[in-house]
Amino acid sequence: MVKEFISQLPPDKLSPFAKHPYRVREDAAMDELVESIRVHGVLSPLLARPKGECYELVSGHRRRLAAQKLGLPTVPVLVREMSDDEAVILMVDSNLQRENLLPSEKAFAYKMKLEAMKRQAGRPKKNQSQVATKYDTASVIGHESGESRDTVFRYIRLTNLVPPLLQMVDDGRIAFSPAVELSYLTRDEQAELWDLIGREDATPSLSQALRMKQLSREAKLTPEVLYVILTEEKPNQKEQVRIKTESLRKYFPRNYSAQQMEREIIKLLEARYRAKDRGER
Known part of the structure; x- marks a missing residue:
């Protein structure tokens, strides 16, 4: 039987998960989360496991940061005893469905989950090779994530x-x-x-x-x-205009990718063209 309980804990007592593959970005989405917690409080408990005298956060890193920004003394936390591999799988699964995940985030998340599931499965059964076990595990991860086995492996390659x-x-x-x-x-x-x-x-x-x-x-x-x-x-x-990304950084939020900057520039140029076109009529 899994031992668990809900407790109100100070955010500073919750340490980030070791090798957490997901970045906690201070962007517009974080601002919205902070405002939501300011108005409604933390509606869903964070998930953590005992770790020495403190607790290791498994799920809820963004809510923890939002609570710290607001200066909340405590947050609701579901504390559950779990093994390292159980914690890894829960940590990965709780974030994989987020929108706008970076390729590196998916890469390291898939790798951590694949290794944890292989350890849980133990030694291959008789007449089953380690390669077959690895491919079966990747198929399960892909099915759960809505991607093919090969796509899972291709993401994991990025960790190299x-x-x-x-x-x-x-x-x-x-x-x-x-x-x-x-x-x-x-x-x-x-x-x-x-x-x-x-x-x-x-x-x-x-x-x-x-x-x-x-x-x-x-x-x-x-x-x-x-x-x-x-x-x-x-x-x-051929005949391509090239502008170094570093030259544009000061004009955009620091978390913008090159593709986001390009889209914003195109929007501005289109708006300028429409305004000029109206002025000439």
Whole structure:
């Protein structure tokens, strides 16, 4: 029988979950949550488990921050005893259905859940390989998340990217499919690629990423070869206006991705064009 109880606990007594893959962003959604809690209070208890003299938060990291912003002395918490793997699975599942999850968040969440479920399953049964067990587990995760087994594995591949490249995926500067292929490069090759991207203001297409992956496997992806591939003119880059993201940052909220900035710029240009068109009539 699961031991659990509801208690009013100070937010500072709740430590974030270890290696929590989801970012707690201070954005417009957080402002709305703060205002909702200010008016209605915390309607749904947070979920935590005992951890030494304090408690480890399993679900409710955004509500915890909102409560801290409001200076609430306590919040309602469902305290439940659970194993490490049970806590990981609950933590991942409680956030996977959120809108606007970043690729890196899904990547590390899927990886943590896959590893926890494999540990729960234990050693493979007779005549069943570890690979088969891994694929079966990924199928379950995909089914629960509304994605295919292969998509789950492709997201998990992103965890092999060096942090600067993974950040570019989150920012929308590197597309998902090329990013998956780039994850097969060695860390040194990835570091060299990131440096080249910054210097040349160019990102690899899927075709280029596939070539880099193949050459990496053949131990032929030298810095010179990387440069030649990356600086090739792509068909969709001809006569393209390129503005460095850093030049635009000061005009947008800090949590905006490159794609969000592009959409806002297009909206402003369209509004200006309509206003000019009306003025000329």
